[in-house]
Amino acid sequence: MRRANRIAAITKTLVERPHHIFAVGDFADLFGVARSTLSEDLAIIRSTFELLNMGKVETISGAVGGVRYLPELSKEQMLQHINGFCERLQEPQRILPGGFVYTDDLISSPMLLQTVGQIFATKFQMEEPQYVVTVETAGIPVALQTAHALNIPLVIVRRQSRPTEGPVLTMNFLSGPARQVETMSLSRRALPRNSRVLLIDDFMKAGGSLRGLVDLMGEFECPVVGKGVLIETGWPTEKLIQDYLPLIYLQEVNVEEQKVHARPADWILN
Amino acid sequence: MRRANRIAAITKTLVERPHHIFAVGDFADLFGVARSTLSEDLAIIRSTFELLNMGKVETISGAVGGVRYLPELSKEQMLQHINGFCERLQEPQRILPGGFVYTDDLISSPMLLQTVGQIFATKFQMEEPQYVVTVETAGIPVALQTAHALNIPLVIVRRQSRPTEGPVLTMNFLSGPARQVETMSLSRRALPRNSRVLLIDDFMKAGGSLRGLVDLMGEFECPVVGKGVLIETGWPTEKLIQDYLPLIYLQEVNVEEQKVHARPADWILN
Numbered sequence: 001m002r003r004a005n006r007i008a009a010i011t012k013t014l015v016e017r018p019h020h021i022f023a024v025g026d027f028a029d030l031f032g033v034a035r036s037t038l039s040e041d042l043a044i045i046r047s048t049f050e051l052l053n054m055g056k057v058e059t060i061s062g063a064v065g066g067v068r069y070l071p072e073l074s075k076e077q078m079l080q081h082i083n084g085f086c087e088r089l090q091e092p093q094r095i096l097p098g099g100f101v102y103t104d105d106l107i108s109s110p111m112l113l114q115t116v117g118q119i120f121a122t123k124f125q126m127e128e129p130q131y132v133v134t135v136e137t138a139g140i141p142v143a144l145q146t147a148h149a150l151n152i153p154l155v156i157v158r159r160q161s162r163p164t165e166g167p168v169l170t171m172n173f174l175s176g177p178a179r180q181v182e183t184m185s186l187s188r189r190a191l192p193r194n195s196r197v198l199l200i201d202d203f204m205k206a207g208g209s210l211r212g213l214v215d216l217m218g219e220f221e222c223p224v225v226g227k228g229v230l231i232e233t234g235w236p237t238e239k240l241i242q243d244y245l246p247l248i249y250l251q252e253v254n255v256e257e258q259k260v261h262a263r264p265a266d267w268i269l270n
Numbered sequence: 271m272r273r274a275n276r277i278a279a280i281t282k283t284l285v286e287r288p289h290h291i292f293a294v295g296d297f298a299d300l301f302g303v304a305r306s307t308l309s310e311d312l313a314i315i316r317s318t319f320e321l322l323n324m325g326k327v328e329t330i331s332g333a334v335g336g337v338r339y340l341p342e343l344s345k346e347q348m349l350q351h352i353n354g355f356c357e358r359l360q361e362p363q364r365i366l367p368g369g370f371v372y373t374d375d376l377i378s379s380p381m382l383l384q385t386v387g388q389i390f391a392t393k394f395q396m397e398e399p400q401y402v403v404t405v406e407t408a409g410i411p412v413a414l415q416t417a418h419a420l421n422i423p424l425v426i427v428r429r430q431s432r433p434t435e436g437p438v439l440t441m442n443f444l445s446g447p448a449r450q451v452e453t454m455s456l457s458r459r460a461l462p463r464n465s466r467v468l469l470i471d472d473f474m475k476a477g478g479s480l481r482g483l484v485d486l487m488g489e490f491e492c493p494v495v496g497k498g499v500l501i502e503t504g505w506p507t508e509k510l511i512q513d514y515l516p517l518i519y520l521q522e523v524n525v526e527e528q529k530v531h532a533r534p535a536d537w538i539l540n
Contacts, residue, residue: 001318004314008278044274102435104426111418141414151381155378156374163370189372
């Protein structure tokens with residue numbers, strides 16, 4: 001196997017499993033080359049990714065020596081992707097009776113959400129989350145793609161518990177502008193105490209669900225190290241949580257003019 | 271940019287978006303090289319992947335000329351992955367009161383399911399599905415990873431409709447051994463008529479949910495070109511659907527002996 005072949009194989013292996021640390025020695029053994037040769041291969045992949053803004057290839061020194069790929073996006077790449085997402089959101093045929101916006105196709109698109117997950121990973125990786133936590137249903141695809149990009153498990157909080165979950169912790173929370181009492185439930189064994197969790201959801205109005213998730217994490221004695229939402233609405237202006245990271249700001253849905261106004265969140269624009 | 275750099279960049283681009291056809295000319299322009307040079311690059315990636323059983327790189331001839339990566343797994347790789355999955359399933363601490371098996375951590379693991387999605391993609395790609403369809407909640411992660419591997423959209427059928435879906439089609443179906451009446455609901459705009467759909471679910475006992483999905487697809491006038499389930503139980507022996515592809519056969523849960531018996535499905539073993 002020549003260098004070009006090794007680079008194809010190593011690149012594939014790294015990219016398919018972001019954040020996973022592969023032992024450099026294992027690659028060297030697989031291809032039957034010296035570690036120094038393999039280090040040169042990795043340097044080529046690293047510099048290529050750097051030059052083309054394709055994320056980061058990081059070598060970890062130490063007794064074993066490892067290498068991993070981090071799917072980091074530049075601000076420009078984030079802006080471009082979120083702008084594209086906003087354009088889709090603003091398609092007038094998405095407006096539904098009652099001023100709702102149809103988003104099901106967008107928030108379950110594997111490809112759109114792959115990049116979204118990479119954006120959340122880029123922003124939250126330094127907090128070293130150990131679990132991504134979301135509440136069913138619509139937030140699951142974006143949460144899964146985020147967990148994938150971070151190479152950590154996904155935990156899905158249920159609205160209702162099921163017998164296949166074993167003993168569960170159930171909690172009431174207030175949802176929506178009408179402050180209805182709703183229920184969240186999570187298996188006792190889903191999250192070890194003191195796990196660092198990243199909360200991810202698809203949509204946030206007042207933030208009742210996220211507030212509920214924060215409180216539930218308190219019951220599990222798990223620190224919340226980040227909160228990400230794909231789409232935040234401009235209304236109500238008063239939110240139930242602080243310090244969350246939205247990607248899209250849904251400013252207005254004008255039913256009469258059949259117009260949706262969505263834009264990237266402030267932190268992406270500035 | 272030298273060949274080694276180009277190969278790193280092209281490999282990353284192809285692998286991150288399986289089944290997507292990239293124009294060869296775009297790559298050639300990006301790197302400022304002749305198409306013949308780029309064809310040689312692609313030949314190296316193709317032969318490397320072939321040699322190491324890393325999936326298929328396919329060049330499409332024609333006026334434009336394209337290339338795509340298909341995440342195909344060999345029978346041996348499937349067997350190895352599913353065996354590993356079965357080992358996890360057989361951990362005795364998974365047994366819950368009532369003879370249920372705790373699987374939440376496995377069926378929402380991005381990495382375990384990435385390979386599962388690639389297995390379903392390998393088995394169903396020749397049917398050319400246009401949508402992956404599942405019913406909430408537990409099947410969503412495996413369905414999303416399958417849709418990702420096939421580069422097609424995911425459609426999530428709801429148990430209850432919500433105002434953000436617009437007009438919906440609602441259907442009753444019989445679920446479980448007790449034949450309870452349950453409800454499925456899907457937005458009218460989620461699936462265009464005559465779409466070729468692949469049904470994916472995480473767990474199947476009698477097959478009531480899948481039977482319901484098949485009937486619902488009939489109402490949408492969409493042909494079902496495949497049905498995949500991650501885990502099938504040995505009980506009841508009489509199933510409500512035919513021609514489905516299970517990956518794991520959950521043979522027995524022995525509460526007294528604290529033993530779970532799971533094995534790869536017959537087609538993988540033979």
